[in-house]
Amino acid sequence: MRKVALYSILLVAGLLFSQVLPVMLGDSAGMVALVVRTLTMTGLAFIMIHVGFEFHIDKRNLKRYGWDYLVAFSAAALPWVFVTLYFVFVMLPSDYWRNDQTWRETLLAGRFAAPTSAGVLFTMLAAAGLASTWVFRKARILAIFDDLDTVLLMIPLKMLMVGLAWQLGAVVGLMVLLLVAGYVLMHRVRIPVTWPWVLGYAVAIAGTSEVVYAGSKWVDADVPIHIEVLLPAFVLGMIAYPRGNVAYTDAGVLAPQESAIEVEHALEAMLDRPAERRASMVISGLFMVLVGLSMPPFVGAAAAAFADASTVTGSQAPMGWGAIGLHVIAVTVVSNIGKMFPAFCYRREAHWRDRLAVAIGMWPRGEVGAGVLVVSLSYGIGGPIVTVAMLSLALNLVLTGAIILVVRRLVTHLDRREPTFAVAPEAQTGGVS
Numbered sequence: 001m002r003k004v005a006l007y008s009i010l011l012v013a014g015l016l017f018s019q020v021l022p023v024m025l026g027d028s029a030g031m032v033a034l035v036v037r038t039l040t041m042t043g044l045a046f047i048m049i050h051v052g053f054e055f056h057i058d059k060r061n062l063k064r065y066g067w068d069y070l071v072a073f074s075a076a077a078l079p080w081v082f083v084t085l086y087f088v089f090v091m092l093p094s095d096y097w098r099n100d101q102t103w104r105e106t107l108l109a110g111r112f113a114a115p116t117s118a119g120v121l122f123t124m125l126a127a128a129g130l131a132s133t134w135v136f137r138k139a140r141i142l143a144i145f146d147d148l149d150t151v152l153l154m155i156p157l158k159m160l161m162v163g164l165a166w167q168l169g170a171v172v173g174l175m176v177l178l179l180v181a182g183y184v185l186m187h188r189v190r191i192p193v194t195w196p197w198v199l200g201y202a203v204a205i206a207g208t209s210e211v212v213y214a215g216s217k218w219v220d221a222d223v224p225i226h227i228e229v230l231l232p233a234f235v236l237g238m239i240a241y242p243r244g245n246v247a248y249t250d251a252g253v254l255a256p257q258e259s260a261i262e263v264e265h266a267l268e269a270m271l272d273r274p275a276e277r278r279a280s281m282v283i284s285g286l287f288m289v290l291v292g293l294s295m296p297p298f299v300g301a302a303a304a305a306f307a308d309a310s311t312v313t314g315s316q317a318p319m320g321w322g323a324i325g326l327h328v329i330a331v332t333v334v335s336n337i338g339k340m341f342p343a344f345c346y347r348r349e350a351h352w353r354d355r356l357a358v359a360i361g362m363w364p365r366g367e368v369g370a371g372v373l374v375v376s377l378s379y380g381i382g383g384p385i386v387t388v389a390m391l392s393l394a395l396n397l398v399l400t401g402a403i404i405l406v407v408r409r410l411v412t413h414l415d416r417r418e419p420t421f422a423v424a425p426e427a428q429t430g431g432v433s
Helices: 001-054 062-087 100-113 118-127 134-162 166-184 195-219 230-239 260-271 274-293 299-310 321-337 352-361 368-377 383-398 398-419
Strands: 189-191 240-242 246-247 254-256
Touching: 001 118, 001 230, 001 240, 001 260, 001 274, 001 321, 001 398, 062 100, 062 134, 062 274, 062 321, 100 368, 100 383, 118 134, 118 274, 134 352, 134 383, 134 398, 166 230, 166 240, 195 230, 195 274, 230 240, 246 299, 260 274, 321 383, 352 398, 383 398
Parallel strands: 189 240
Antiparallel strands: 246 254
């Protein structure tokens, strides 16, 4: 658990610096924020490529992935709905309840609560020694689908704010093409997969995303094209085939690769090398710092600038820190309750402790949620609601280490004290189910 503690410390350090750097840097803060965002997306792409390496779909049993998607959709939609209702009916006066603009703004602001931070979750679970468990495999697919849902649902939200736009349709079309490519070419494209190459791929993906965003913003500042790195990075790892056409048998002997699963085993053997583990740990640690640095300011003069927005939310009177603190705790609890639906699913696959561990494992938020808040701010949404949203996201970040400790305790307690639970045959194949 030393890695979990280290990553938690790095996360908190980045979060603290995110609140003081804008004031220290002054006019240079915008450029530094761009660099931080690009580096954060590069780290996320690196992690997601590795996640794709270990991803395998049993094409003979696609029906169960449909259920996984529905479960993930609930985990993405319920926190969003719960938090939006809290913002409207608890934090806003009743005069605004029937205002269409109120619902558009709070739906966008409340979206921060939906996405599980896939990068943070995978990094922390692996650091806790849970990478080979059913909990990790299930959390992996649910978190990926969860973030995919978040990206897709941002399209209609943006349409509510700016109307129909061809740019949004282009993003959806690209997502569909990437998903089809990943499915058809799964572990069939021969490319180098050692960490320097993977880092290079991550830099290229993050850089391309930023260039497309900047270029489209120049064309139309109201509706820029923003391609999230999560999906293209994951698909790249998903289609990767280790160059050399070799795999390792259980005895450590090289053998010809004949199936996607054997390719996956070869990738796992490569990732287990000391140099790969060291590089992964260093980049994951830097990623944790960057996620914290990516948080928008919620105290001081930098945060005050967001409260002047001429919107329904931004026009609300300031709140005292005591009231804000209570709202932060309430929103955090409400959003995490919305993530608990997976605990009631997969009864034929896993023990209730594992199912509960998966649901709790979906609690961590991070770079995607912070990105949603940044989008909200770009539309002029401000006031106490955004302050509460930011602090709730920050609280989830700070509690990430404790959350992973709870997950680990549930899983290891089951291993030590409970009899082995009979799981469905497909759950024993080593693939994601």
